[in-house]
Amino acid sequence: xxxxSPADVVVIGSGAGGGTVTHVLANLGIKVTLLEAGPGxxxxxxxxxxxxxHQVDHRGAExxxxxxxxxxxKFGWFNAPNGFWEIEGEPYTTAPGTNFxxxxxxxxxxxxxxxxxxxxxxxxxxxxxxxxDGLGDDWPITYEDVVPYYEKAERFIGxxxxxxxxxxxxxxxxxxxxxxxxxxxxxxxxxxKLGIPVIPSRMAILTKPxxxxxxxxxxxxxxxxxxxxxxxxxxQVQIFPAMKTGNVNLINNAMVRELITGPDxxxxxxxxxxxxxxxxxxxxxxxxxxxxxxxESARLLLNSKSPRHPNGLANSSxxxxxxxxxxxxxxxxxxxxxxxxxxxxxxxGIGGMHLYIPWWEFDKKNKDFPRGYHVEIGGGFGMPQVGxxxxxxxxxxxxxxxxxxxxxxxxxxxxxxxxxxEMIPNEHSFCEIDPNVVDRFGIPxxxxxxxxxxxxxxxxxxxxxxxxxxxxxxxxxxxGLRNPEREGQGISTGGSIIHELGTVRMGKDPKxxxxxxxxxxxxxxxxxxxxxAPFVSNPDKNPTLTICALAWRTSEYLAxxxxxxxx
Amino acid sequence: MSSxxxxxxxxxxxxxxxxxxxxxxxxxxxVHLMAEFDQAASGGVYQPKAFATGEWATxxxxxxxxxxxxxxxxxxxxxxxxxxxxxLASGSSELAMILAGGIQWLDSMARGAHGKPFMxxxxxxxxxxxxxxxxxxxxxxxLAAAIRFFELLRRMTVDAFYTSKIGIAxxxxxxxxGMTKFEVPVESLQYAIQRSPV
Numbered sequence: 112x113x114x115x116s117p118a119d120v121v122v123i124g125s126g127a128g129g130g131t132v133t134h135v136l137a138n139l140g141i142k143v144t145l146l147e148a149g150p151g152x153x154x155x156x157x158x159x160x161x162x163x164x165h166q167v168d169h170r171g172a173e174x175x176x177x178x179x180x181x182x183x184x185k186f187g188w189f190n191a192p193n194g195f196w197e198i199e200g201e202p203y204t205t206a207p208g209t210n211f212x213x214x215x216x217x218x219x220x221x222x223x224x225x226x227x228x229x230x231x232x233x234x235x236x237x238x239x240x241x242x243x244d245g246l247g248d249d250w251p252i253t254y255e256d257v258v259p260y261y262e263k264a265e266r267f268i269g270x271x272x273x274x275x276x277x278x279x280x281x282x283x284x285x286x287x288x289x290x291x292x293x294x295x296x297x298x299x300x301x302x303x304k305l306g307i308p309v310i311p312s313r314m315a316i317l318t319k320p321x322x323x324x325x326x327x328x329x330x331x332x333x334x335x336x337x338x339x340x341x342x343x344x345x346x347q348v349q350i351f352p353a354m355k356t357g358n359v360n361l362i363n364n365a366m367v368r369e370l371i372t373g374p375d376x377x378x379x380x381x382x383x384x385x386x387x388x389x390x391x392x393x394x395x396x397x398x399x400x401x402x403x404x405x406x407e408s409a410r411l412l413l414n415s416k417s418p419r420h421p422n423g424l425a426n427s428s429x430x431x432x433x434x435x436x437x438x439x440x441x442x443x444x445x446x447x448x449x450x451x452x453x454x455x456x457x458x459x460g461i462g463g464m465h466l467y468i469p470w471w472e473f474d475k476k477n478k479d480f481p482r483g484y485h486v487e488i489g490g491g492f493g494m495p496q497v498g499x500x501x502x503x504x505x506x507x508x509x510x511x512x513x514x515x516x517x518x519x520x521x522x523x524x525x526x527x528x529x530x531x532x533e534m535i536p537n538e539h540s541f542c543e544i545d546p547n548v549v550d551r552f553g554i555p556x557x558x559x560x561x562x563x564x565x566x567x568x569x570x571x572x573x574x575x576x577x578x579x580x581x582x583x584x585x586x587x588x589x590x591g592l593r594n595p596e597r598e599g600q601g602i603s604t605g606g607s608i609i610h611e612l613g614t615v616r617m618g619k620d621p622k623x624x625x626x627x628x629x630x631x632x633x634x635x636x637x638x639x640x641x642x643x644a645p646f647v648s649n650p651d652k653n654p655t656l657t658i659c660a661l662a663w664r665t666s667e668y669l670a671x672x673x674x675x676x677x678x
Numbered sequence: 679m680s681s682x683x684x685x686x687x688x689x690x691x692x693x694x695x696x697x698x699x700x701x702x703x704x705x706x707x708x709v710h711l712m713a714e715f716d717q718a719a720s721g722g723v724y725q726p727k728a729f730a731t732g733e734w735a736t737x738x739x740x741x742x743x744x745x746x747x748x749x750x751x752x753x754x755x756x757x758x759x760x761x762x763x764x765x766l767a768s769g770s771s772e773l774a775m776i777l778a779g780g781i782q783w784l785d786s787m788a789r790g791a792h793g794k795p796f797m798x799x800x801x802x803x804x805x806x807x808x809x810x811x812x813x814x815x816x817x818x819x820x821l822a823a824a825i826r827f828f829e830l831l832r833r834m835t836v837d838a839f840y841t842s843k844i845g846i847a848x849x850x851x852x853x854x855x856g857m858t859k860f861e862v863p864v865e866s867l868q869y870a871i872q873r874s875p876v
Contacts (some may be wrong), residue, residue, distance in 0.1 A: 161854060164841035165758075168765050172837065175770030178830055289860040293870045300876040328856035449874035454866045459853035461860070494854055495840040504836050508813045510744040514832075515848070518840065519750065522849040586875040 117395035118144035118360065120669070121381045123367050123411070126221025127655050128402035128642040128662040130345025131264070135666035137353040141673070144394050145350070146365040146383055148403070149217030152192065152224070152346050158336035159189045164496055172497045186214070189496075191224035191336030191344075200551030204558045211561040212606040213406060219363060220346035221404065222609065223655070225334050227463050228315045228342050230270045231485070231652035232261050232281045236473065240648045244481050246535050246566075250647040251619045251628040254281070260660035268343040268659065269321040271461070272313035279483075280310070280469035280652075286318045288465070289329070292458045294450060294490035294526050295466040301584040302468065307577070309488075312467040315343035315655070324348070331493070333462025342462065362394075368554050370399060370415040370424055370638070377637045378424075384552045398637040398669060398678050401615075402662065405644040406435070406542050409614035410557050412625075413544050425625045425632035425640075431615055432542045435559075436649040438610040439484065439532035439567045440603030441574040444502070444590050445582030447490075450524040458491035458523070470651050480569035484532030484651045486577070492523040502590055525590070528581060530574035533651045535566050536613055540605070561605040571602040610654055612643035629668040630661060637678045641665050724761055727768035729778065736781045736797055737763065743808065744835045751848040754835050762838035763831070773830075780827025784808075 119142040122129045129145065136143050164170040171188045172178070184197040194216030203213050216222050235254035240247045265284040272285040288311035291299065299309035316333065317326045327341045340347040353359050364386035371393065373379040380395045401408045409432045413423035423431055470483035493499065500518050502525070507517040545558035582589050618624025621633035630645045632638040641662040643654045672678040726734040741754035741763070754760070767774040784796040787807055792799050796807065810816055811824040812832075839845040 163846075163854065165843060165846075168762070170762060170838060170841045172766065175766040175773035178766070178834060179770070179772060290862055292862060293867050296867060297870060297874050297876070300871070300874065304876050328858070329860045330854060330856055332854075449870050451873075453869050454863060455850045455852055456863050456866055457852040457855070457857070458862075492849075492851055492853070495846055495849060495851055497837045497841060500836050500840055501833060504833055510808065510812055510832060511746060512748045514836075515745055515748055515750070518836070519849055522851075584876055586873075 117397060118142050119396070119673070120144070120398045120400060121146060121394055121396040122400045122402060122641075123381065124148075124221060124401070124403035124407070124642065125219050125345060125350060125361075126216060126402065126404065126642065127223050127345055127658040129400070130220065130223065130349040131659045131662035132400050132402060132641050132666045133359055134267075134349035134353045135663055136670060137356045137358040139666075139670045140356075140358065141670060142358050142360070143353075144360045144362065144396070146367055146381065146394075147219050147221075147361070147363050148366045148386075149194070149219065149363065151361070151363045152219040154336055154338055154340070154347060157192050158338055159191075160332050160335045160338050161330060162189065162335075164189075164494075170497050177497065186225055187334070189332075190334050191220075192218045193220075193222060193225040194218060201556075202548060202550060203556050204545045204548055206558060206560045209559055209561045210604055211559040212604055213557070213559065213611070214606065214609045215407065216404065219350065219361075220344050223344040223346070224336055226609075226655060227487075227653065228333050228461075229463065229467075229487070229653040230265070230268075230272075230283075230313050230315045230343075230656045231469075232283055233257070233650050233652050233657055234279055234281055234473070236278075237648065237650035237652070240482070240650075246481055247648050248618065248623070251617055251624075256628070257657070257660050257664065260664045261656065263663050264656060264659040267322075268315050268348055269317045269319075269324070270313055270315050270656075271311075271318050273311040275308075275310050277308065277310070277469060279471065279473045280313075280485075283313065285313070286321075288312070289318060289327075289460055291465045292460060292491050293453065293456075294447065294523075295464065295488055297447065297449060297585050298468075298488050298526060298528075298581060299466055301581050304584055305580060306471070307468055307581070308471050309466050309468050312464045314461055314463060316461045317341045322352075327461055329457075329460050331459030331462050365392075366552055366554070367403070367411055368414070368552065370401075370411065372415070372417050372419065372424065372635070376419050377635060396637075398639065398673065400639045400641050400665070400669070401644075402641040404642050405612045405614045405646075406557055406559075408640055408642055408644045409542060410544070410555075412615060414555055420634070425615065425634050425638055427634050428622050428625055430623065430625050432557075433538075434536040434613040434616050434647075435540045435542055435561075435611060436534040436536050436613050437603075437605050438608040438649065438651075438653075439534050439563075439570055440530065440608045441532075441571040441578075441601050442527060442529040443575060443578035443582070443601075444489070444525055444527040445578075445585070445587035446506075446521065446590060447524055447526055447582075447585050447587040449586055451520060453523070455492055455523065459494075460491075464488045478573070480566050480573060481535060482533035482566075482570070482651065484530045484570060484574060486574075487529040487531060489527030489529065490523075490525055506590065526582065526585070526587065528578040530571070530578070531608065531610075531651060531653070532567070532570045532574070534649055535564065536648070537562065537564050539564075542614060559606075563602060563605070568602060575601065610643070610649065612646040612649055612654055615640045615644035616647050617645040618647065630665040631668070631672075639665050639669055724764075726760075726764045728764050728774045729767070732795075732797075733778055733781050734760070734764075736784070737777065739797060740781075740808075740831060741835045743804070744832055745839045751844050754839050757839045757842035757844040759835045759838040759842075763834050766834070776827055776830060780824060780831065783824045783827070
């Protein structure tokens with residue numbers, strides 16, 4: 112079944128990348144058909160902001176699985192609808208010995224519904240990793256190429272922060288940052304003593320009204336979705352407003368199967384399955400922007416085989432699916448006696464940290480691992496939720512009045528430090544089509560291969576030492592196991608930080624990359640990728656802002672190429 | 679309208695759906711509506727779904743021993759902890775088995791040592807039995823299952839208690855409201871800085 116009139120551009124996926132492309136193209140007067148594999152979103156109805164756990168009889172635990180040690184298929188009951196760790200009828204497989212988890216969003220707005228709103232620019236050196244230490248590859252673009260688009264993205268979505276003049280954390284266009292919470296001030300003071308910078312975080316949360324969106328009301332529940340759209344989510348900030356231009360045709364529940372190419376090798380149509388009617392449909396297009404998330408985008412290209420593109424589309428180089436990375440995650444928490452007995456206050460604030468630690472040893476030569484990490488700070492008097500006091504219950508065995516007293520006295524006395532570091536791409540970590548398995552739509556699924564290298568394990572070990580010294584400098588005690596095994600075991604499972612990227616990478620050399628510096632396929636001039644798949648490296652800065660900036664840059668380039676008649 | 683049997687079925691399906699990622703919001707809403715209905719239909723007296731009458735009495739008593747009323751707040755029973763545990767156990771035969779098994783173990787031990795079930799034992803006898811399974815240092819092949827049972831029961835009781843209105847007031851959480859400006863009290867900041875080594 113074919114649609115009657117072709118769209119100018121079909122955008123596949125509605126997260127940070129697809130949302131930005133839709134916003135930019137629609138406002139340039141280009142007709143966009145936006146395909147989302149999940150249902151639509153109604154923030155007024157779907158968000159659980161301000162709901163108490165006792166308003167639901169399972170209190171947010173959902174089922175006994177939580178207590179039986181089984182991983183939840185979802186991301187947390189109170190969170191905004193955002194997708195799944197496991198989807199019925201849509202499996203993926205892992206190679207023997209591989210431990211990898213793939214989070215997939217199936218909802219308008221994708222992961223921007225739940226993400227941490229952490230909004231960091233990459234540094235100049237992040238675009239030149241090979242030139243810096245001989246590992247990985249340089250990007251085909253520089254920091255200066257991206258700066259105008261960082262600025263456009265920051266101005267439009269709204270980012271709070273402070274100008275610090277640090278090379279490792281380039282300043283952006285900032286709204287005022289909220290003051291730090293007490294435990295964050297203590298971390299900052301410990302950092303001062305240890306020579307570790309602790310600065311206001313940079314978050315996609317408004318502290319001043321912007322484009323009709325009111326400022327934050329400091330309930331700390333960004334992850335549940337914000338009814339007032341005071342933080343960035345692509346649905347509320349980009350897609351709903353873009354639809355008012357009349358240039359956006361949003362199709363929900365559209366699971367894309369294949370990109371169809373014509374005799375000249377260009378994409379002529381996108382084939383998708385309407386999940387509601389189970390019908391296969393096609394939408395013709397002049398150009399296509401794939402922004403389905405790194406691995407889903409790679410899967411789509413690999414599945415779009417034709418005689419002219421036998422290895423899949425945009426894959427004459429064979430790199431599609433390769434260079435898969437995730438962020439290195441490691442966490443440690445401590446009990447801080449200085450906080451005990453303090454007068455309580457409403458510490459909800461913005462969703463997430465008010466202060467964070469940018470990487471501080473980027474120019475240190477003799478450390479035993481390459482690259483670095485940033486540190487996210489947790490703590491405060493959070494809303495009691497299922498699991499909130501699990502740590503205290505483990506620390507203090509027994510029962511009765513003493514247990515109640517421990518919980519009461521230790522509430523709000525903990526600090527959590529979460530390292531988020533750079534992984535170096537390696538040949539053992541990639542995804543490919545599993546030749547033996549298809550999903551319920553008949554689409555071949557991905558098989559993952561994953562291995563951390565010594566670089567990441569040593570980095571996690573460095574995190575452990577750093578966090579221990581920060582906690583102990585604060586006069587605190589590290590909670591949990593401290594033996595050397597903890598360091599090796601403590602590193603996150605691949606995929607679990609949900610920063611997977613690199614699977615359709617850009618580059619100057621068409622033999623070693625799938626896309627040029629504008630995210631345009633070397634092999635197919637009307638095919639673009641606008642999620643994190645094009646990233647050449649996975650710096651210690653969360654990818655969302657760079658996804659938005661590069662998607663913005665790609666959109667303007669595509670619009671100009673269309674105007675010139677090149678696409 | 680809804681018998682306990684249908685409710686249990688519904689919950690089992692809901693739990694299964696959750697595992698497979700296929701649970702619908704409508705189904706979950708139905709579960710909550712039915713929970714309210716069940717409570718209303720029983721005239722306010724909660725009817726356990728996953729436990730026999732004797733087990734239920736013991737479970738309630740154990741919850742209360744884990745988090746009893748004290749000078750600050752009321753106890754686990756007033757906070758609805760047993761109902762929370764029953765709800766999750768009624769959706770999972772595995773959890774129900776662990777909990778019923780633990781209660782059974784306490785009864786057997788009390789009968790062996792004192793010739794009567796756990797609930798009829800004296801407070802001192804009950805405490806002595808619980809002390810055997812309330813600490814990881816007592817772990818042994820004989821006690822492993824009972825220790826796991828009590829650890830689960832403690833976690834669930836604590837979760838239910840501190841997410842209740844009673845528990846929230848006990849720890850003194852002050853948030854979940856909107857404010858126009860975020861501020862930190864100077865008094866709190868100074869207090870912590872004075873006590874901090876840095």
